[in-house]
Amino acid sequence: MSGPSTSRISKVVITPVAFADPPLLNVVGVHQPWALRAIVELHTDTGLLGLGETYADETHLARLDAVAQALPGSDPYDTNALRRLVIDVLGKETGGAGASFGGMLDVSSAVDTVYSPFEVACLDLVAREAGRPVSDLLGGAVRDRVPFSGYLFYKWAGHPGLPADDWGEALTPEQIVTQARRMVDGWGFGSLKLKGGVLPPEDECAAIEALRDAFPDLPLRLDPNGAWTPETSVRVAERLAGVVEYLEDPTPGIEGMAQVAARTDVPLATNMCVIAFEHLRPAIAADAVQIVLSDHHLWGGLRRSALLGGITDTFGMGLSMHSNSHLGVSLAAMVQLAAATPNLTYACDTHYPWKTYSGRAQDVVRPGVLDFDDGAIKVPTSPGLGVELDRDLLGELHEQYLSCGVRRREDTVYMRSIEPGFTPNTSRW
Amino acid sequence: MSGPSTSRISKVVITPVAFADPPLLNVVGVHQPWALRAIVELHTDTGLLGLGETYADETHLARLDAVAQALPGSDPYDTNALRRLVIDVLGKETGGAGASFGGMLDVSSAVDTVYSPFEVACLDLVAREAGRPVSDLLGGAVRDRVPFSGYLFYKWAGHPGLPADDWGEALTPEQIVTQARRMVDGWGFGSLKLKGGVLPPEDECAAIEALRDAFPDLPLRLDPNGAWTPETSVRVAERLAGVVEYLEDPTPGIEGMAQVAARTDVPLATNMCVIAFEHLRPAIAADAVQIVLSDHHLWGGLRRSALLGGITDTFGMGLSMHSNSHLGVSLAAMVQLAAATPNLTYACDTHYPWKTYSGRAQDVVRPGVLDFDDGAIKVPTSPGLGVELDRDLLGELHEQYLSCGVRRREDTVYMRSIEPGFTPNTSRW
Numbered sequence: 022m023s024g025p026s027t028s029r030i031s032k033v034v035i036t037p038v039a040f041a042d043p044p045l046l047n048v049v050g051v052h053q054p055w056a057l058r059a060i061v062e063l064h065t066d067t068g069l070l071g072l073g074e075t076y077a078d079e080t081h082l083a084r085l086d087a088v089a090q091a092l093p094g095s096d097p098y099d100t101n102a103l104r105r106l107v108i109d110v111l112g113k114e115t116g117g118a119g120a121s122f123g124g125m126l127d128v129s130s131a132v133d134t135v136y137s138p139f140e141v142a143c144l145d146l147v148a149r150e151a152g153r154p155v156s157d158l159l160g161g162a163v164r165d166r167v168p169f170s171g172y173l174f175y176k177w178a179g180h181p182g183l184p185a186d187d188w189g190e191a192l193t194p195e196q197i198v199t200q201a202r203r204m205v206d207g208w209g210f211g212s213l214k215l216k217g218g219v220l221p222p223e224d225e226c227a228a229i230e231a232l233r234d235a236f237p238d239l240p241l242r243l244d245p246n247g248a249w250t251p252e253t254s255v256r257v258a259e260r261l262a263g264v265v266e267y268l269e270d271p272t273p274g275i276e277g278m279a280q281v282a283a284r285t286d287v288p289l290a291t292n293m294c295v296i297a298f299e300h301l302r303p304a305i306a307a308d309a310v311q312i313v314l315s316d317h318h319l320w321g322g323l324r325r326s327a328l329l330g331g332i333t334d335t336f337g338m339g340l341s342m343h344s345n346s347h348l349g350v351s352l353a354a355m356v357q358l359a360a361a362t363p364n365l366t367y368a369c370d371t372h373y374p375w376k377t378y379s380g381r382a383q384d385v386v387r388p389g390v391l392d393f394d395d396g397a398i399k400v401p402t403s404p405g406l407g408v409e410l411d412r413d414l415l416g417e418l419h420e421q422y423l424s425c426g427v428r429r430r431e432d433t434v435y436m437r438s439i440e441p442g443f444t445p446n447t448s449r450w
Numbered sequence: 451m452s453g454p455s456t457s458r459i460s461k462v463v464i465t466p467v468a469f470a471d472p473p474l475l476n477v478v479g480v481h482q483p484w485a486l487r488a489i490v491e492l493h494t495d496t497g498l499l500g501l502g503e504t505y506a507d508e509t510h511l512a513r514l515d516a517v518a519q520a521l522p523g524s525d526p527y528d529t530n531a532l533r534r535l536v537i538d539v540l541g542k543e544t545g546g547a548g549a550s551f552g553g554m555l556d557v558s559s560a561v562d563t564v565y566s567p568f569e570v571a572c573l574d575l576v577a578r579e580a581g582r583p584v585s586d587l588l589g590g591a592v593r594d595r596v597p598f599s600g601y602l603f604y605k606w607a608g609h610p611g612l613p614a615d616d617w618g619e620a621l622t623p624e625q626i627v628t629q630a631r632r633m634v635d636g637w638g639f640g641s642l643k644l645k646g647g648v649l650p651p652e653d654e655c656a657a658i659e660a661l662r663d664a665f666p667d668l669p670l671r672l673d674p675n676g677a678w679t680p681e682t683s684v685r686v687a688e689r690l691a692g693v694v695e696y697l698e699d700p701t702p703g704i705e706g707m708a709q710v711a712a713r714t715d716v717p718l719a720t721n722m723c724v725i726a727f728e729h730l731r732p733a734i735a736a737d738a739v740q741i742v743l744s745d746h747h748l749w750g751g752l753r754r755s756a757l758l759g760g761i762t763d764t765f766g767m768g769l770s771m772h773s774n775s776h777l778g779v780s781l782a783a784m785v786q787l788a789a790a791t792p793n794l795t796y797a798c799d800t801h802y803p804w805k806t807y808s809g810r811a812q813d814v815v816r817p818g819v820l821d822f823d824d825g826a827i828k829v830p831t832s833p834g835l836g837v838e839l840d841r842d843l844l845g846e847l848h849e850q851y852l853s854c855g856v857r858r859r860e861d862t863v864y865m866r867s868i869e870p871g872f873t874p875n876t877s878r879w
Contacts (some may be wrong), residue, residue, distance in 0.1 A: 098582060099590030101792060151580055153527060160753060161528030298764045324589060328760040335727045
C-alpha cells in the first residue's frame with residue numbers, strides 16, 4: 022500500500038496573450054482588433070505542467086495574480102481547498118464587474134471565474150500524473166468526437182484603419198450565407214448559429230430564412246443577446262417556429278424570458294440570464310429557459326460545469342456550450358468536458374475558426390491535436406487535457422499582448438470610437 | 451508522456467453476508483434477526499482490489515450477478531460506461547420492487563441501486579492506483595472528521611424465541627433516554643435521531659421531550675417514516691418547534707409534505723419522498739422539503755451523491771445522510787463522500803453501533819480504521835476507501851448468510867409472524 026502522492030504545486034505562471042480578432046458585431050458593439058486571454062501554468066515539484074486558460078481583462082489578471090501568489094505548496098487534487106483559497110484571496114472584493122465579458126455578462130461574484138483556470142490546470146495535472154485524459158476524471162468519455170456548431174457573425178470587412186480580413190463583410194443575408202458556406206465547407210459544421218442583436222429583427226429573421234434555404238438539413242440557432250422586447254421575441258418565435266432549433270436570449274432577464282417562454286413552443290436557450298448557480302433556482306421556478314449553455318470559464322471549472330450538466334438533466338432542460346474568443350487550452354478543456362457529459366443535447370459553440378483568418382498560427386498550443394473533422398473534434402486520449410504548450414507561440418502572443426495596447430474587452434467603447442452615437446441594442450427592438 | 455493506464459477489471463466477486471440485527475421497530479414492522487448485505491469485490495489485472503457494499507435481497511443479488519458477469523475487461527475509470535452497462539444488463543427489467551428496503555422505499559428504476567456498489571468499488575480502485583483517498587477523487591476532503599448522529603430505536607428486549615440482546619427493551623421515554631445515554635457515552639454522538647412511527651405521536655413527542663430534558667444541548671430529530679397525516683404532522687411540529695432540528699418524513703409523499711411545510715417553520719427532511727433524481731423537480735416545485743438525506747446506495751454511488759449535494763446547495767436545501775443497517779465498506783464510503791461534501795449541513799445517520807451489541811466482530815473489514823471518537827469518524831487518508839477486507843470475517847458472515855435462512859428484508863412479514871394482525875402504521879395517526 023503506497024502512501025498518498027506528494028506532488029505539490031511549486032510554481033505558477035500567468036501569461037496574458039493577445040491574438041488578432043475580426044470586427045465581429047454584437048448587441049453591445051464590435052470586437053476590438055485584439056482578443057485577450059490569460060494562460061495559466063501550474064508546475065509541480067515532480068516536473069509536471071498543468072494548463073488553464075481564461076479571460077485577461079486587467080482586473081481579472083490582478084485577481085489571478087493574487088491567487089497565484091498563494092498557490093505554491095497546494096495539492097492539485099484538492100480543488101475544494103483551491104476554491105477556499107480563491108474565496109480567501111478575493112476576500113470582500115468579489116464583485117464581478119472586473120471580470121468583464123464585453124458588457125454582456127455580469128456575475129455577482131468573481132470566485133467562479135477566478136477559480137476556473139486553476140481548477141482546469143489542477144485536473145490537467147492530476148490526469149497527467151494518472152496517465153489519463155481529463156475526461157476520465159469526470160467519469161469517462163461518452164463520445165469520441167465532440168460536435169460544434171458554426172458560429173456566424175455580422176461583421177465589417179475589416180477594422181477601420183486596419184487591413185480587411187479575408188472573411189469579408191457580412192451585413193446581408195447573402196453575405197451571411199457565404200460566410201456559412203465557408204464555415205461548412207472548411208470545418209464541416211453540422212449546425213449553424215447566427216449571432217444577432219445587430220440589425221432589426223426582420224433582417225436577422227431574413228438571414229436565418231436564407232440559411233434555411235441554403236442549408237435545408239442543418240439545425241439553426243439565432244442569438245440576439247437580449248436585443249428584443251418580450252413582444253418582439255414572441256413575434257420572431259412565431260416567424261421562426263420550425264426553422265430554428267432554439268432562440269438564445271431573445272430578451273434580457275429571467276422575467277422577460279419567462280414571458281416569452283409562456284407564449285411560444287420554440288425552445289429558449291440562455292447564456293445571459295442563467296450564468297451562475299444562483300440563477301438556476303429562479304429560472305427553473307419561472308420556467309424561463311429550456312436550454313442552458315454551460316461555460317466552464319464562467320461556471321467555475323470542469324467539475325462545477327459537470328454539476329450544471331447534472332442539474333439540467335435532473336430538471337429536464339437541454340444543455341449546450343457557450344464560447345468567447347479563445348485559444349487551444351480552452352478548446353481542449355471544452356472538448357474534455359463535453360466528452361464526459363452524457364446529456365450534452367446540442368452541438369457546442371466555438372469562436373475557434375475566427376482566429377485562423379490571418380493565416381498565422383494564432384494559438385499557444387502545438388498544432389495537430391484540435392483539428393475539426395466534420396464539424397467535430399476528436400477527443401484527445403493522451404494524458405491530461407491533451408494539448409502541449411508551444412513556448413515560441415506563447416511568447417509571440419504575449420509580445421502581441423504587450424504591444425497591442427488593449428487591456429480589457431470593451432466592445433462598446435471601441436464601437437463608439439467609430440460610431441460616437443452608438444448605444445447597445447439591448448431591448449432596442 | 452505515458453500512455454493511458456491499462457488496468458482492467460479481471461474478476462468480480464459478490465458475497466452475500468448476514469449479521470445479527472436487534473429487533474428495531476419501525477413503521478412497517480421490526481428488523482429480522484439477521485440483516486443482509488452484499489460485498490462487491492472488483493479485482494484488476496494489476497493486482498488491485500476495489501470494494502463496494504450494497505443490499506442483498508435475492509432479486510438485487512441476481513441483478514448484481516448479471517452485471518458482474520458482464521464486467522470483466524472494463525476500465526475502472528469509466529463509470530459512465532459502467533452505468534450504460536448496468537442499463538443494458540437490466541434491460542427492460544428496471545422495476546425497483548426487487549431492490550426492497552423493508553417496504554418503506556421504492557424507486558421506479560433499479561439502475562442506481564445496482565450501479566452504486568460497482569461505482570464505489572471502481573472509485574476505490576482508481577484511488578488505490580493513484581495512491582489517494584477516495585475523497586480526493588471527489589475534490590478533496592473539506593473536513594478530517596465526519597460527525598454522525600446517535601440513531602435511537604424503539605425496540606423489544608430481544609427477538610421472540612431468541613436470547614435478549616444487551617441493549618434491552620426501549621418502549622418508553624425513560625428507556626429511550628437510557629438508550630441515548632449509552633449511545634452518547636459509548637460513541638460520543640453530538641446529536642440524536644429517534645426512529646418513530648411505532649407509537650402514537652403523543653408518546654413519541656414525549657420521548658423527544660424526555661431526550662431534550664436529558665440532553666439539553668444536543669440537536670434532536672424525529673423520523674416517523676410517514677406514520678402521520680398532514681394534520682397530525684402540523685400538530686407535532688407545533689409541539690416540537692424549537693425542540694427538534696428537523697422532522698423527517700412526518701407524512702408520506704411530496705404533496706403531503708408540501709402541505710405540512712406550508713404550515714410550519716420546523717424544517718422537514720426526507721429519505722422517502724425524494725430518493726431519486728426524478729423526485730427533485732416536483733419536490734422543489736412544491737417546496738415540500740428543506741433537507742434531503744443523501745444515500746449513495748440509493749442515489750447511484752458517490753459521484754451522483756455529490757451531484758445531489760450540489761443540487762441541494764444550488765436550491766438552498768440542507769443535506770444530511772441516510773443509513774440502513776450496514777457494514778464497514780458502506781461506512782467507509784459514507785465517510786469519504788461526507789468528507790468531500792462542503793455543504794453537508796447535518797450529522798450523518800448510521801446504524802453502525804447496532805451491530806456491535808453481541809460483542810462479536812460483526813464486520814467484514816479489518817478493525818481499527820472506522821472507530822468513533824466524539825461521535826465522529828476520522829477520515830481515512832490511506833489509498834482508496836481506506837478499509838481492507840478481512841477474509842476470515844467475510845467467510846464467517848457469509849456462513850451466517852447461508853445458515854440464517856433470511857433471503858430478503860421483510861420487516862412486515864416478520865412482524866406478522868409475531869403479531870398476526872399487524873399492518874404498517876403509514877398515515878395511521
